[in-house]
Every structure is written in C-alpha cells, then in structure tokens.
Amino acid sequence: MANITRDFFIGLSNNRFLNTQAKKWGFSLGADKFVAGTTVDSVMEAVKALNRQGISCTLDNLGEFVSDKREASEAKDNIMTLLNTIYKENVDCHLSVKLTQLGLDIDQAYCIENMREILAKASQYDIFVNIDMEDYSHYDQTLEVLDALRNDYDHVGIVIQSYLYRAEDDMAKLKDVRVRIVKGAYKESEEVAYPDKQAIDRNFLKLAKQRLLGDTFTSIGTHDHHIIHELQAFVDENHIDRDKFEFQMLYGFRNDMQNNLAHEGYHVCTYIPFGDDWFGYFMRRLAERPQNMNLVLKDTFYT
Numbered sequence: 403m404a405n406i407t408r409d410f411f412i413g414l415s416n417n418r419f420l421n422t423q424a425k426k427w428g429f430s431l432g433a434d435k436f437v438a439g440t441t442v443d444s445v446m447e448a449v450k451a452l453n454r455q456g457i458s459c460t461l462d463n464l465g466e467f468v469s470d471k472r473e474a475s476e477a478k479d480n481i482m483t484l485l486n487t488i489y490k491e492n493v494d495c496h497l498s499v500k501l502t503q504l505g506l507d508i509d510q511a512y513c514i515e516n517m518r519e520i521l522a523k524a525s526q527y528d529i530f531v532n533i534d535m536e537d538y539s540h541y542d543q544t545l546e547v548l549d550a551l552r553n554d555y556d557h558v559g560i561v562i563q564s565y566l567y568r569a570e571d572d573m574a575k576l577k578d579v580r581v582r583i584v585k586g587a588y589k590e591s592e593e594v595a596y597p598d599k600q601a602i603d604r605n606f607l608k609l610a611k612q613r614l615l616g617d618t619f620t621s622i623g624t625h626d627h628h629i630i631h632e633l634q635a636f637v638d639e640n641h642i643d644r645d646k647f648e649f650q651m652l653y654g655f656r657n658d659m660q661n662n663l664a665h666e667g668y669h670v671c672t673y674i675p676f677g678d679d680w681f682g683y684f685m686r687r688l689a690e691r692p693q694n695m696n697l698v699l700k701d702t703f704y705t
C-alpha cells in the first residue's frame with residue numbers, strides 16, 4: 403500500500419500538465435506547510451526567523467522541467483535577484499538550484515552558461531551554490547555540468563543520493579567538492595537504485611561516515627533520527643570537528659529537531675523552497691511520508 407501511495411504521488415510530481423496548471427491555481431492544497439510563500443519577501447521573513455534561532459538556510463526558487471529558453475532565462479534572472487537580496491539583507495543563507503530549471507533539457511551548453519552567470523555573481527558575494535540532484539535520467543549530465551563549472555568555480559556543490567548503487571564510486575571522485583548526502587526522492591528502477599529502505603539507509607550511513615572522516619565539508623540531508631543519532635555518536639567517537647558538517651532538513655519538517663540540534667551546537671541548515679512552481683516539490687514530499695498528507699488535510703479542512 404505504501405508503495406502504491408508513493409508511486410501515485412511521484413506520478414503526479416512528474417505530470418507536466420499539472421505542474422503548469424498549479425502555477426495558475428496559486429498556492430493551494432496546503433502547500434504552505436512545506437513551501438515558504440511565493441515571493442522573495444515572504445521567504446526572507448522565513449530566513450530571518452530561522453537565522454535568529456541559529457539556523458542557516460538554503461533557498462530553492464522552485465522550478466523544474468523547463469522546456470523553453472524564455473522560461474529558463476526568467477528563472478536565471480529570478481535567481482540573480484535572489485542573490486542580490488541575500489547579499490543586501492546580509493542573511494546566513496546560500497542557494498540550491500535545479501539544472502532542469504536552467505535549461506538542461508534544452509541544451510547542456512546553454513544551461514552551463516546560465517550557471518556561469520549565477521556563479522560569477524555568487525562568487526562576488528561569497529555565496530555558495532548547491533546543485534540539487536534530480537531523477538536518474540539527468541544524473542550523468544548533472545555531473546558533467548558540475549565538472550565543467552568546477553574548472554572555474556569552487557563555491558559550487560552537488561548532491562549524492564544513497565539509493566543509487568553508484569553513489570559511493572561517484573562520491574569518491576568528489577572528495578574536494580562540498581556534497582549534500584540524501585536518500586533520494588525519485589522513483590528509480592532496480593537496475594540503478596536499491597529498492598529497499600534498509601539498504602538505502604545502510605548506504606547513507608556508510609557514505610556519510612566516509613565523508614566525515616575526510617576533509618571536505620558535508621551536508622547530512624535527512625529527517626531520520628536513527629541516522630542522525632548514529633552519526634552524532636560517530637562524530638563524538640572519532641573526535642570530528644563539528645565545523646566540518648551540518649545537518650540539513652526541509653522547511654516545515656521536524657522543526658523541534660532542527661532547533662534542538664542547533665541548541666546542542668551542531669550546524670543546522672533549513673532547505674527552504676518558495677515560488678509559484680510548487681506542485682512537483684510538494685507531491686514528492688507527500689510521496690515520502692503519507693503522514694504529511696494527514697497534516698495537510700487536517701490544516702485544510704479542520705482549521
């Protein structure tokens with residue numbers, strides 16, 4: 403049953419028609435639980451509130467599956483505006499971007515040009531930019547784009563998904579690159595990804611421990627308290643400097659745990675999505691955890 407529910411929401415998240423229509427509906431279906439508004443002003447309020455609690459942020463100006471240059475160029479312009487705002491407001495915040503929003507499906511060279519513009523501005527402001535990892539059909543291209551960008555920029559990072567069999571090999575090639583480790587949010591075939599949760603969790607821990615023993619900064623992107631507790635113990639046992647890593651969680655998820663970790667002296671970063679292209683992101687969150695649906699229904703119909 404859990405798999406059917408998951409497949410249903412993942413199917414919706416990939417539906418381009420619904421993704422486009424949802425922009426016209428405005429913010430609805432309880433998406434505001436997990437998406438911090440549609441404007442830069444609304445997201446800045448959320449960033450400042452989290453910063454006051456000692457939590458840094460990474461902003462995702464939502465968008466994916468862009469298929470024409472006008473839309474990709476608009477997305478890039480919005481990200482440039484966002485960089486200006488982060489700098490001007492002097493908030494503790496970096497960026498997360500999706501390459502399909504910046505034209506990866508149109509032309510890889512064009513996408514790289516857009517990223518270069520973003521990274522040039524971000525480097526001027528000393529703002530880090532992380533490239534989110536999308537579904538496996540974009541995986542090799544995403545690594546190729548990163549490779550091209552790394553020739554000229556070092557304030558750009560990537561995501562490793564522990565559900566992929568090749569995650570460990572790819573991570574080994576990225577030992578100088580800042581990486582966010584996550585379990586993986588897309589529906590992938592058994593040919594490329596572990597189908598069962600235990601194997602994904604085991605791989606997550608293995609990858610995270612390898613990185614923690616290395617020298618490069620790592621973001622641990624999970625809400626899973628089992629994993630977080632095991633990694634806390636590992637860090638203590640191995641006397642690992644807390645400045646070498648951070649816990650990252652999504653906006654609206656496990657706020658108490660985010661606050662507690664920050665109070666205990668760990669670096670915590672909240673990933674905040676915002677904007678009108680919220681549908682795909684929101685559906686993937688419902689796919690991950692049916693309880694998220696309960697939360698949304700409760701707020702939509704009982705309050």
Ligand code: FAD
Nearest residue numbers: 534535561584585586587623624625626627650651652673
């Ligand atoms: P799960 O396997 O979903 O949960 C494990 C256990 O943790 C649950 O059984 C439950 O006991 C507990 N738990 C989880 N959530 C809650 C909750 N809300 N309340 C109470 N208990 C809970 N995926 C990508 O493919 N590409 C990306 O670029 C990407 N970036 C991400 C960035 C961040 C900061 C995060 C946190 C996730 C990102 N993801 C990304 C999504 C990720 O791949 C997972 O799909 C998602 O995080 C769910 O997995 P989990 O590790 O949180 O644990």
